[in-house]
Amino acid sequence: MNLWVFASMKKYFQLSKLTLQEYFVYRLNFVLWRFRSFVFFLTLLFFWLAIYGDRTALLGYERAKMLAYVVGVAFLRSFVLGSRSADLAGQIRSGELTKILLCPIGMFSFWLTRDVVDKLLNLFFTFLEIGIAVYFLRIPFYFPQRTETYLFFALLLVLALFLYFFVSFFLSAFAFWTEEIWATRWLFGIIFLEFFAGAYFPIDVLPGWLQGMINLTPFPYLVFFPLKIWLEQLSAATAIKGILICGLWLIIFYRLANLLWQKGAKNYGAFGG
Amino acid sequence: MPVIEVKSLKKFYQVHKKEPGLIGSLKSLVARKYEDVKAVDNISFEIEEGELVGFIGPNGAGKTTTLKCLSGLLYPTAGVVSVLDFNPWDRKAAFLKQISLVMGQKNQLWWDLPAMETFILNKEIYEVPETQFEETLGELVKLLEVEDVLKIQVRKLSLGQRMKCELIAALLHSPKVLFLDEPTIGLDVVMQKKIRDFIKEYNRRKKSTIILTSHYMGDVKELCQRVIIIDKGKIVFDGQLSEIVEKYADHKVLSVVFGKEIDPKKLSEIGEVKEYSFPKAVISVRREAVSVAAAELLQHFPVADLNVEEVPIEDIIREVFSGKDLA
Numbered sequence: 038m039n040l041w042v043f044a045s046m047k048k049y050f051q052l053s054k055l056t057l058q059e060y061f062v063y064r065l066n067f068v069l070w071r072f073r074s075f076v077f078f079l080t081l082l083f084f085w086l087a088i089y090g091d092r093t094a095l096l097g098y099e100r101a102k103m104l105a106y107v108v109g110v111a112f113l114r115s116f117v118l119g120s121r122s123a124d125l126a127g128q129i130r131s132g133e134l135t136k137i138l139l140c141p142i143g144m145f146s147f148w149l150t151r152d153v154v155d156k157l158l159n160l161f162f163t164f165l166e167i168g169i170a171v172y173f174l175r176i177p178f179y180f181p182q183r184t185e186t187y188l189f190f191a192l193l194l195v196l197a198l199f200l201y202f203f204v205s206f207f208l209s210a211f212a213f214w215t216e217e218i219w220a221t222r223w224l225f226g227i228i229f230l231e232f233f234a235g236a237y238f239p240i241d242v243l244p245g246w247l248q249g250m251i252n253l254t255p256f257p258y259l260v261f262f263p264l265k266i267w268l269e270q271l272s273a274a275t276a277i278k279g280i281l282i283c284g285l286w287l288i289i290f291y292r293l294a295n296l297l298w299q300k301g302a303k304n305y306g307a308f309g310g
Numbered sequence: 311m312p313v314i315e316v317k318s319l320k321k322f323y324q325v326h327k328k329e330p331g332l333i334g335s336l337k338s339l340v341a342r343k344y345e346d347v348k349a350v351d352n353i354s355f356e357i358e359e360g361e362l363v364g365f366i367g368p369n370g371a372g373k374t375t376t377l378k379c380l381s382g383l384l385y386p387t388a389g390v391v392s393v394l395d396f397n398p399w400d401r402k403a404a405f406l407k408q409i410s411l412v413m414g415q416k417n418q419l420w421w422d423l424p425a426m427e428t429f430i431l432n433k434e435i436y437e438v439p440e441t442q443f444e445e446t447l448g449e450l451v452k453l454l455e456v457e458d459v460l461k462i463q464v465r466k467l468s469l470g471q472r473m474k475c476e477l478i479a480a481l482l483h484s485p486k487v488l489f490l491d492e493p494t495i496g497l498d499v500v501m502q503k504k505i506r507d508f509i510k511e512y513n514r515r516k517k518s519t520i521i522l523t524s525h526y527m528g529d530v531k532e533l534c535q536r537v538i539i540i541d542k543g544k545i546v547f548d549g550q551l552s553e554i555v556e557k558y559a560d561h562k563v564l565s566v567v568f569g570k571e572i573d574p575k576k577l578s579e580i581g582e583v584k585e586y587s588f589p590k591a592v593i594s595v596r597r598e599a600v601s602v603a604a605a606e607l608l609q610h611f612p613v614a615d616l617n618v619e620e621v622p623i624e625d626i627i628r629e630v631f632s633g634k635d636l637a
């Protein structure tokens with residue numbers, strides 16, 4: 038048993054290694070990607086700094102907490118929203134997926150492994166970048182007071198990571214039917230998802246009816262909810278409820294991704310060759 | 311108990327038809343027309359353990375599609391496929407560990423990394439024991455003469471070098487069933503022969519079952535006793551290669567380029583003139599008369615260039631397909 042676990046760990050290890058090596062091949066790509074993220078972070082930061090001006094509170098957020106939210110977004114963008122599985126749709130269309138389908142390795146584990154590498158790498162640089170910005174701009178950073186906050190936060194973060202993974206997988210599987218993968222990806226994957234997730238601003242600055250609608254979707258659990266927990270703006274009961282709902286969404290999207298994948302694979306054209 | 315069993319297999323692709331031009335694009339936005347491409351249309355065959363079968367046919371005949379169905383990549387439109395008692399479509403790990411599909415026209419190595427990295431990944435994924443890995447790798451690398459290219463990014467390799475690495479990657483786990491789709495494409499003659507010898511030896515030693523498709527009659531002739539000929543998605547011949555070659559490839563083709571205009575009538579004394587338009591002529595000559603015919607040509611005609619070629623595989627197939635009595 039132990040031996041078996043070890044053997045299967047080795048394949049994920051080698052897969053991680055290859056994934057990492059690919060980044061070194063396209064160093065410039067990665068640097069530009071980091072640059073884009075950093076600029077995005079600074080833009081958001083300066084935007085809120087300008088809005089607040091001399092005020093200490095606005096829209097129900099203290100200045101320090103809003104800044105902490107912005108910093109938190111940068112962090113969660115890497116940890117939750119960073120992903121390699123976005124390549125999946127392209128591989129379905131190009132037939133590159135064939136290579137993986139022929140290997141005795143699970144689709145989910147293959148992409149999850151690559152995702153984790155992507156997340157860790159980006160996280161490392163995000164820490165550096167944010168560290169620099171926080172230091173030079175003297176941004177007060179918020180650390181939770183209660184210990185259970187860390188537990189809730191960590192728990193929701195893991196759930197959010199998997200939820201995003203399966204949502205992303207689900208969206209990618211549409212490539213089995215349509216050629217217009219970028220349209221779906223861009224509209225649902227970027228605009229809706231990031232907006233509803235609260236990756237631009239906290240959702241609770243929006244009017245109540247809109248908040249109510251957004252809360253019916255799985256997206257706020259990716260960014261907004263974890264950050265609200267971190268900022269300790271939720272009661273323990275609300276936090277636990279949020280974690281449970283996120284878990285529910287996770288199960289739903291796990292099922293949906295599986296279903297769509299199984300149906301879609303029958304449409305796979307295995308182009309090329 | 312056959313290793314591969316195919317019964318009434320069909321694979322139709324749905325492709326959407328678009329008229330050319332902007333109007334066509336607009337029309338297809340409103341009402342999409344779909345059409346079935348019958349890539350494989352009701353084929354059946356069985357292959358026993360250890361057989362090395364040549365799968366031939368013109369471009370677009372459905373060879374690759376069949377192999378993709380056999381390796382579980384494509385979902386059959388209809389019919390039953392069984393390989394090693396598995397339904398390939400289930401893509402069970404136990405099944406995938408025993409097969410390999412090599413496609414000459416498609417890269418399966420990690421494009422941006424050296425081939426060695428793919429080998430190591432395959433070793434882990436297929437759970438090949440270290441010693442077996444070292445042994446097989448060493449043997450293959452030496453045989454295919456790729457010692458120098460293992461550390462070079464795959465994208466920078468020549469087609470031939472890449473193809474050899476593809477073969478190695480596919481063989482490291484010693485598959486029982488091997489699907490080779492044009493494995494010698496883009497290789498020089500010497501390498502083609504090496505790979506052929508290697509496939510033959512592999513088949514003999516490991517008792518593995520192999521289906522090979524190729525454009526080169528040479529590959530098929532040298533390796534396979536049994537061939538399956540497929541055209542337009544249907545099997546038109548399944549039997550011993552010797553039957554076909556005797557029946558249909560008893561001629562060779564002389565392509566000649568003349569330096570000066572000649573009398574085409576005289577040419578027909580050499581053999582059957584298939585084509586003549588100055589300066590080129592194509593003459594079909596019985597196999598055993600080739601050297602005599604070539605000598606005659608060179609002596610009596612202003613020959614600028616002369617080539618002796620096998621009857622193109624497509625021609626043989628066309629002949630077979632045109633329904634001359636088949637056994």
Ligand SMILES: Nc1ncnc2c1ncn2[C@@H]1O[C@H](COP(=O)(O)OP(=O)(O)O)[C@@H](O)[C@H]1O
Nearest residue numbers: 306308323325347349369370371372373374375
């Ligand atoms: N993914 C696909 N989608 C639509 N049509 C395809 C696809 N793959 C192959 N075809 C068509 O199916 C037919 C058979 O192709 P293929 O099996 O590749 O032939 P072969 O390997 O014998 O040259 C061809 O007409 C080809 O255009």
Ligand SMILES: [Mg+2]
Nearest residue numbers: 310373374491
């Ligand atoms: Mg083909």
